[in-house]
């Protein structure tokens with residue numbers, strides 16, 4: 155089939171393009187090559203790829219990129235926490251207006267199959283269990299607690315310590331920052347599009363994706379890229395809070411394989427007119443401190459420094475239960491944490 159990959163020049167998009175080409179599909183990449191995501195010119199087009207520089211907010215550009223396309227993989231987005239709230243219009247423009255323009259063009263073109271790059275940020279905090287109150291939902295952490303080094307959210311009913319668990323797709327949605335809000339709106343727009351066009355929308359809620367080709371450290375980069383960039387400069391990775399934040403680090407090739415499989419089987423896993431979300435994680439939670447140590451060890455130092463700094467929009471623990479994706483797509487993550495971090499420690503950034 156022929157697939158339009160928006161954001162095809164980006165970190166994950168590039169791996170999705172490679173996965174689709176390796177499986178014998180034709181690819182049209184569509185990417186605005188944003189300065190916030192690209193320090194320089196975009197990568198060269200692959201053999202068999204049509205590479206279009208264009209913005210998803212531009213209806214004419216999207217419409218011509220969609221010609222002859224069978225399915226869409228929507229990866230384009232502004233990512234990360236950003237610098238400050240002044241970034242909000244840019245996030246909403248790229249991520250939500252852009253998604254609306256893309257979906258409207260798909261509706262006009264009679265296209266029915268969409269795989270969206272979703273995100274675990276839609277959950278806010280992950281799943282927590284109180285020994286007395288069962289599953290509870292702690293609210294955003296107060297700045298005075300963070301400043302005092304009290305990083306763990308406590309039971310909202312009794313103040314007891316909580317045990318973190320794996321978040322499933324039916325967990326309550328609670329976006330905690332502008333980026334998270336725009337990722338959730340992308341899902342709601344996709345669901346509305348599917349209902350009104352008899353389309354099939356699948357959102358792969360990626361957890362913390364890492365691997366070769368990650369952007370260098372910018373206010374928009376993920377934590378693995380920040381640590382990797384520090385090591386490349388000969389500096390210690392600076393670990394915020396106490397390093398005990400739990401995440402699911404999933405390798406970019408595994409994520410790309412999930413996206414390619416979802417595109418091939420969207421008609422089997424989703425009924426017409428529906429939206430379905432799938433966690434996309436490795437199933438192997440680690441703390442941010444462990445990740446920093448694994449990278450630093452593989453790089454040959456310097457050792458990480460735990461700084462106690464914090465960022466207000468960050469959540470403490472969020473780790474994935476990806477059973478639904480494994481069952482529906484027969485997908486299995488193949489890159490283990492230790493091997494993936496060893497490779498990443500020596501890999502090129504973008």
Ligand SMILES: NC(=O)c1ccc[n+]([C@@H]2O[C@H](COP(=O)([O-])OP(=O)(O)OC[C@H]3O[C@@H](n4cnc5c(N)ncnc54)[C@H](O)[C@@H]3O)[C@@H](O)[C@H]2O)c1
Nearest residue numbers: 161164165166186187188191209210230231271273360363
């Ligand atoms: N990296 C992660 O850990 C992670 C986790 C969860 C979800 N995601 C999602 O995965 C997708 C890809 O993220 P990534 O990490 O590869 O980021 P990235 O910044 O490397 O790639 C995003 C690409 O989208 C392009 N883009 C942004 N706005 C655009 C617009 N208006 N028009 C056209 N192109 C535009 C950028 O130029 C960039 O090449 C995003 O939707 C992101 O929200 C990423």
Ligand SMILES: [Zn+2]
Nearest residue numbers: 284287309312
């Ligand atoms: Zn309690």
